[in-house]
Amino acid sequence: MNYKYHFFNDYSEGAHPEVLKILGDTNLEQEIGYGDDTLTTKAKELIKKAIGNSEADVHLVSAGTQANFIVLATILKPYESVIAPSTGHINIHEAGAVEATGHKINSVETTNSKIAPGQIQKVLDSHHDEHLVKPRAVCIAQPTELGTVYSKKELEDISKFCRERSLYLFIDGARLGISLTSSANDLSLKDIASLSDAFYIGGTKNGALLGEAIVLINENFKENFRHMIKQQGALLAKGRVLGAQFVGLFKDDLYFKLATHANEMATKLSSGIKELGFSFLADSPTNQLFPILSNSLIAKLKKMYGFYIWTKVDPEHSAIRLVTSWATTEKAINDFLDDLGQLSKE
Amino acid sequence: MNYKYHFFNDYSEGAHPEVLKILGDTNLEQEIGYGDDTLTTKAKELIKKAIGNSEADVHLVSAGTQANFIVLATILKPYESVIAPSTGHINIHEAGAVEATGHKINSVETTNSKIAPGQIQKVLDSHHDEHLVKPRAVCIAQPTELGTVYSKKELEDISKFCRERSLYLFIDGARLGISLTSSANDLSLKDIASLSDAFYIGGTKNGALLGEAIVLINENFKENFRHMIKQQGALLAKGRVLGAQFVGLFKDDLYFKLATHANEMATKLSSGIKELGFSFLADSPTNQLFPILSNSLIAKLKKMYGFYIWTKVDPEHSAIRLVTSWATTEKAINDFLDDLGQLSKE
Amino acid sequence: MNYKYHFFNDYSEGAHPEVLKILGDTNLEQEIGYGDDTLTTKAKELIKKAIGNSEADVHLVSAGTQANFIVLATILKPYESVIAPSTGHINIHEAGAVEATGHKINSVETTNSKIAPGQIQKVLDSHHDEHLVKPRAVCIAQPTELGTVYSKKELEDISKFCRERSLYLFIDGARLGISLTSSANDLSLKDIASLSDAFYIGGTKNGALLGEAIVLINENFKENFRHMIKQQGALLAKGRVLGAQFVGLFKDDLYFKLATHANEMATKLSSGIKELGFSFLADSPTNQLFPILSNSLIAKLKKMYGFYIWTKVDPEHSAIRLVTSWATTEKAINDFLDDLGQLSKE
Amino acid sequence: MNYKYHFFNDYSEGAHPEVLKILGDTNLEQEIGYGDDTLTTKAKELIKKAIGNSEADVHLVSAGTQANFIVLATILKPYESVIAPSTGHINIHEAGAVEATGHKINSVETTNSKIAPGQIQKVLDSHHDEHLVKPRAVCIAQPTELGTVYSKKELEDISKFCRERSLYLFIDGARLGISLTSSANDLSLKDIASLSDAFYIGGTKNGALLGEAIVLINENFKENFRHMIKQQGALLAKGRVLGAQFVGLFKDDLYFKLATHANEMATKLSSGIKELGFSFLADSPTNQLFPILSNSLIAKLKKMYGFYIWTKVDPEHSAIRLVTSWATTEKAINDFLDDLGQLSKE
Secondary structure, eight states, X not given: OOOSEEXXXXXXXXXXXXXHHHHHHTTTSOOOSTTOSHHHHHHHHHHHHHHTOTTOEEEEESOHHHHHHHHHHHHOOTTEEEEEETTOHHHHTTTTHHHHTTOOEEEEOOSSSOOXXXXXXXXXXXXXXXXXXXXXXXXXXXXXXXXXXXXXXXHHHHXXXXXXXXXXXXXXXXXXXXXXXSTTOOOOHHHHHHHOSEEEEEOGGGTOSSOEEEEEOSGGGTTTHHHHHHHTTOOOTTTHHHHHHHHHHHHSSHHHHHHHHHHHHHHHHHHHHHHTTOOBSSOOSSSEEOBEEEHHHHHHXXXXXXXXXXXXXXXXXXXXXXXXXXXXXXXXXXXXXXXXXXXXXX | OOXXXXXXXXXXXXXXXXXXXXXXXXXTSOOOSTTXXXXXXXXXXXXXXXXXXXXXXXXXXXXXXXXXXXXXXXXXXXXXXXXEETTOHHHHTTXXXXXXXXXXXXXXXXXXXXXXXHHHHHHHHTOOSTTXXXXXXXXXXXXXXXXXXXXXXXXXXXXXXXXXXXXXXXXXXXXXXHHHTSTTOOOOHHHXXXXXXXXXXXXXXXXXXXXXEEEEOSGGGTTTHHHHHHHTTOOOTTTHHHHHHHHHHHHSSHHHHHHHHHHHHHXXXXXHHHHTTOOBSSOOSSSEEOBEEEHHHHHHHTTTEEOEEXXXXXXXXXXXXXXXXXXXXXXXXXXXXXXXXXXXXX | OOXXXXXXXXXXXXXXXXXXXXXXXXXXXXXXXXXXXXXHHHHHHHHHHHHTOTTOEEEEESOHHHHHHHHHHHHOOTTEEEEEETTOHHHHTTTTHHHHTTOOEEXXXXXXXXXXXXXXXXXXXXXXXXXXXXXXXXXXXXXXXXXXXXXXXXXXXXXXXXXXXXXXXXXXXXXHHHHHXXXXXXXXXXXXXXHOSEEEEEOGGGTOSXXXXXXXXXXXXXXXXXXXHHHTTOOOTTTHHHHHHHHHHHHSSHHHHHHHHHXXXXXXXHHHHHHTTOOBSSOOSSSEEOBEEEHHHHHHHHTTEEOEEEEEXXXXXXXXXXXXOTTOOHHHHHHHHHHHHHHHHO | OOOSEEOSXXXXXXXXXXXXXXXXXXXXXXXXXXXXXXXXXXXXXXHHHHHTOTTXXXXXXXXXXXXXXXXXXXXXXXXXXXXXXXXXXXXXXXXXXXXXXXXXXXXXXXXXXXXXXXXXXHHHHTOOSTTSOEEEEEEEESSOTTSOOOOHHHHHHHHHHHHHTTXXXXXXXXTHHHHHTSTTOOOXXXXXXXXXXXXXXXXXXXXXXXXXXXXXXXXXXXXXXXXXXHHTTOOOXXXXXXXXXXXHHHHTSHHHHHHHHHHHHHXXXXXXXXXXXXXXXXXXXXXXXXXXXXHHXXXXXXXXXXXXXXXEEETTEEEEEEEOOTTOOHHHXXXXXXXXXXXXXX
16 A cells, blocks of 8 residues: 555544553553453443443443344344344344354344334334344444434434333444544433443443443443453453553543544545535535545546445445544645545646 | 462453553544454464464453363254363353253263373263263363363374364364464464364463464365354454454564563562472473462461462371463562461471 | 134144044054154155155154245355245244344345345345354245245246245145146246245145154255254154154155145136126236125125135225135035125125 | 064054044144144143242153253353263263254263262362363263163252252153153152253153154243244144143043053063072163073074074173053063973973
8 A cells, every 4th residue: 555645434544642652661560460450440431431330231342233233142142132223233244153152132223323212113023933033232433334324313212212111222333433523413421322222332432452342331241241241352461551552541531532633534535526516415414425536537646545445326426434533633634635626626 | 369479370460551452542543343354454464474374363352261162063963062171160160051052962971181192082982872962072181171281293193083083173272372382382373283183273372362362274164154243242343453463463473482481480570489398289281280288388488478279188288279471570579478487498 | 613614724624634544544553653653754755755865854843934934044054044025924823933043033024925036135235244243045935925825937037036045945735735736837846945944834735633754855954953853842752643644655656646636726716706896906817816895795705604804995895815625515615605605705 | 573472662653542532533633833823822731730830831752862852951151061970861871962953961971870969060070161161061861771761869869969060951752751650669740840940741662653852940941942843844734643642641631550560560570580590690670671581592482582682791691671650551561471481491
C-alpha cells in the first residue's frame, strides 16, 4: 500500500497513545492473572460509573464476534433462537459463530438495518410449537452495520416490547461510541444500559489495541459467566492488557472524545464532498460515508487513497465507502478533498 | 499484594520491553486488518524460518485454550476423539472447551504427565466399533503441565506410532520455549515441527502481552483454517497486535533468550534452596520448582513472597510452587534465598 | 375427535398390514442387534437394487429430522453451511436441528419452494471470505414442502451446477414415493440416486410405522457413518424393526403401489371438488390439496372432517389443506365429496 | 447363526406378543401425530400411576442413548458437566453423544460400577473455579452396566447428597425392570421417582420393539422439553408406536412380569451352572451371568450357543457372558445346562 492515506476502516492504526502509555507505564508491575489485576478492576469500576449502574457485571474480551456469541450462548437454551436484522453482523460476518454454538438466527429483512417491534412480532407469530425454534432474544447493533442509529424512542419501543414478550435485548456496540457522539443521537450510555439486558462497548474500533467490554444488566446472565469466557477461549492470562485499554478509554472520557473526533472528521469530509458537488448513497450520521462518484474518477482516486467500492449506482457511477476514525487527521481530510477537487476537474 | 516479589506464575508482568517497543514504533502506521498486516506477515516468515519449514501455515491467536480447541475442532470429525494425559490442560483447565466443540477426550492416567505409545495403544484397543468414539488425535504438552519434558527419543516414538496408526499428533506449546532451553532438552524447534502434525508456540508465558502461534504442518489441516479462527472469535481486527509480539520474539532469537533466562533463574533458585538443605517434591528441569518446607516456615514466607501451596507432604510439611519467568530478576532470587535462609534459622 | 374421517396428514394410521405382518411373522426369531440383523440386511439389498446402485450405502433411521441432520452434520465441516429454500423443512420445522449441530442454513426465498442454480449462485457470490460461512451443500426436498415437484430437467440442472461448484446435493425424500408416482413426475428412483450425493427414502409417510432409509452415494460420506448414527441416538438396538418396514415396502414394489394409491385418491378428491365448482390455491400434482372454500362452509365441514385451515384468501374465504395417504379409502373420498356437495347447497 | 439358542443380549427378539397385539389392534385407527395420540396419552397415565407421581412429565423416545443425551443437554448449561462412573454407558458406549452436545463427563473409577457420595465429593473438591467445568449432574445406571444394583440405602444417600450439593440426579434405567425385580432389590419404582430428578424406564430390553420412557420429576426440566425432543430428532410422527409399547408394558404389570421372568431364568441358569461345579466371575443378582469355563469347553459350547467371551481369567480359563430376557424359554435353559454338563464330561 503506497496510499497517501486510507479510509478502509476504523481499525487501521494501533491504539491511542494514551492507551499505549498506560500499557507501558504499568508493564513491569506484577499482577494477578486472568482478569483479577488492578487495571481490569479499575476499568470495570470506570465503566460501571459511566453506565450509571453499579450492579452491572462487566467482562473484558478481545473481539466483537467473541462478545456476541459468548453472550448469546449464555442466555439461550439449546432450542432458543435470536432475532436479528438480515444485515446483522451476527447473521453474516461472523462465519456462523452463533450457529456454531447451536442456535438459529431468525433473520428479518429491513431497509436500513434497523428492526421494529412489528417485525419482531411477526417472527413470534410464526413460531408457536415444538417443531420450530423458540425466539428468546433480539440482537441489534447501535449504530447498525449500515451506519444508521436507533433513536431513543425507537430503542424504548423495542425494549418495552421485548420485556413484555419475555425476549432478551442484546445490543452489539462494536461502534457504540460513534453512535453516542453522532449528531443524530439522543441516547446516553446510561439509556443503553437501562433499556437492554446486555450490551458491549467496542474498544477495538475506538482507540484500543483490542478489547470489547461486555456489560450484563440482567441478573439471569451473571452467574458463572467467567466459565463461559474461559470455555470459549476468551480469558486472557494477561487480562491487564484489556484492563489497560478501558482504563485509558474511560479515565477521562477519552472514549467519547475519540468518537467525537471520528464523527467530526466524517462531517468535515462529508461537507467538503458535498461542496464539490457530489451526492451520497444515503445520509449517514456516523463515521461511514457513501459518496457517489464516476467510475473514472474512482479509478484515479484509488491510486492515491485506500477505500472500498461499495456498490454500483448506474453503469457509470458507483458509491464508495469512506470511514473515518479516532486517528483520522485533518490533514488527511484536507488532502483528500483537495485531490478530489483536482481530479474531478481533469 | 504487598509482596516483595511473587513467584505465582510466568505471566505476571506485561511484555518484554523490546516487544512493547515494536508495538509503539509502528502504532500509527496504517495497516490492513485481520492479520493481513505487515507485522503479522513478517512474524509468520520469522516463525517459518525458525521451524525450518517454509510450507507450514502459521496463524496467530490470543490464548492457549483458543489455540487448542480451534486446532482440535478443525482436525476431528464429530465422532472422533483426542487422547491426552489426564493431567492435560485440555482435559482439566479449559472449562470443557474441547467438549464444547463436541469432542470427547480419552484421558490416560500417567505418573509424570507424559504418555507413551503403549498407553495410546491401550486406548485404541478398547475403541473398536461405532458404539464408541474413534480416537483420531493425540495431544501432548511440551513441557507437560507438571514441568517434565519429552526427550527426542520419546517424541520420535510417539510420532512414529501416531503416523503408523493414522493418529494426528498435536503439541500444546504454551511453554515451548522453556522446554527447548531446558537443561533436560535434546529437541530443537525444527524437531518439534518435523515430528508433529500441528503445534503452537506460546507467546503469553514467554514475554508477549498475548499471543500463541499455531503452526500447521499437516496439509489436511490448512484449507480454510481462517474460517475456523473467525468462527471461534479468534480473528482480531488489529492482527498487528499479535504480529508485533512474534516479530519481537523471533527477530533476534529473543524467544530463546527469554526462556533461557527463566530456566537460569530457576536453576539458581533451585540450587540456592538445595544449599539451604531443603528437598524437592520432584526434580524439575524447567521453570516450575516444588520445594518442601515446614508449614510454619511457609506461613512466614507467605507474608513476604507470593506463591501457591501445591500439596501437603506430611502433617507438618508441604510443597510450594515457585515459578520463574523471562522477567524474574536476579535480585528477586537473591532476596528470596536470603529471606528463606534467615527465616529457617528463626 | 369424532370425525367421520380426517385428512390432517399422511401419518394418521399405523403401518400397511403387509409391513405389520412381517414384523409379526419374524417376531420371535433371534437376531443380532443394532442393524446387523437379517431383515435390515435384506432391506438394504432391496433398496440398493431399487435405486440401481450396488455401491451405495444404506442406513435405516427412525425419523426425517434425524436423517436430515445426521447427513448434514456428517458432510459439513464446522464452518460450512447448507443452502435451502426458506420454506425448507430443515429451515423451519426441525426446531433448529441443523443449527444445533453447528451449521448455518443459507435460506433462499422462493415462490414455489423450489430453488434453481441462479439462486444458489447468488449465495455463493456473497460468500467469498473467512468472515462468512462457506456454503458446501444444497438441500432440497422432493416433493417440496408445498407439494411441488422438480422435473428431471430441473434436477439435472441443479445436480450439474452443484458438481461444478463442489457443492454436495442432498435430497430430503420424506415423501419421495409421492413425487415418484405423481402425474407430474418424469424422474425415476434411479435418477434420484444418480443425480444426488445423498438422499433419504421416507417410510413413515408411506406405510411404515417409522423409518427413513438414508442412501449415501458419494464415497466421501460413507466412512464411519454408523458412528454418526450411534452418536446422534439413531441406532436402534432392535434394528430389525426398521428392517422389517423396508423389506415390506420394497419386497413387491409396495412402496410405489402405496404412493400411487395416495396420489390417485388425491386426484379423485381434487376432481370431485372441482366438479362441485370450487377452485384451488394452487395446482398440486401430489397428495396435498388446497381448495378454497367460504369460511361458513369450512365451519360446517370442520364438524364432520379433520383438516387444517391453511391460509386466508379473502375476508370470506380460506384455503384448507387436505392430505391423502396410502390408507385413504375411496369411501372416505366419496363421503367427503357428498357431504361437501350437500353442505354447499345449504 | 445356526445356534440352538443365543444368550448374547436381551434384545434379540421382537416385542412381547401382547405389545404387538395392541399395535395390530389399533393399526388403522386415525390418530393425531407426534405423541398427541390416545395410546401415548394412555401410556403416560399408566406410567405416572406406576411411579406414584401425577405431576411428573413423561416423554417417550426411541433409544437409550437418545434418552440420556436429551435429558443431559436439557439440564446442563454449556459449561456444566455430569459425573458418572467410568464404566457408565454415557461415558463409553454412546460414541461421545453427551460430549457432542457440548458437555464433559467427569468419570469416576469404581470397582463395581457404582458410585458413592464420597467419590462425588472428590470431583466437586477439584472443580472450584472458572478454569474447570462445573459439575452439575450425577448420572448412574440402575442396574449398572456390570449388573450390580444400588440398594435403597445407597440410593437414598446419593440422592440426599446430590440435593444438598445442588446436583441433579439422573438415573439411566435401560434395564430398570431387571433391577426392580431382582432378588437383591429393595427399591420400588416409586422410590426411584422420589429419589431422582429424572430417570428413564427402558422398554427396548424388556419386551418392547423400541421405546424408553423419560420421566421428569424436577420442575426445572419440564418447560419446552418437547422442543429438545424435536430438535434432537426424537419426535416420531407416529408417536402411537411408542405409546402402544408402554400401554402394553404397563397395562397389567407386564413390565414387571417380563423382568421377573428374565431374572428367574437367570437364577435357574446360574443354579444349574453352579451345580455342574463351575464358579463365576462375580455374583450377579440380575440377568447377566459370568461363569468361568475352560477355553476348550468354551470352544465347543460356542458351536451350539451364542454368547460373548467376556474376559480372560487365566491362561486356560475365561469368563463368558450369558444374558437372559423376557423371551428366554425354560427349554433353552434346560438344553444349555444339559449340553454344558455333557460337554464338560467329554
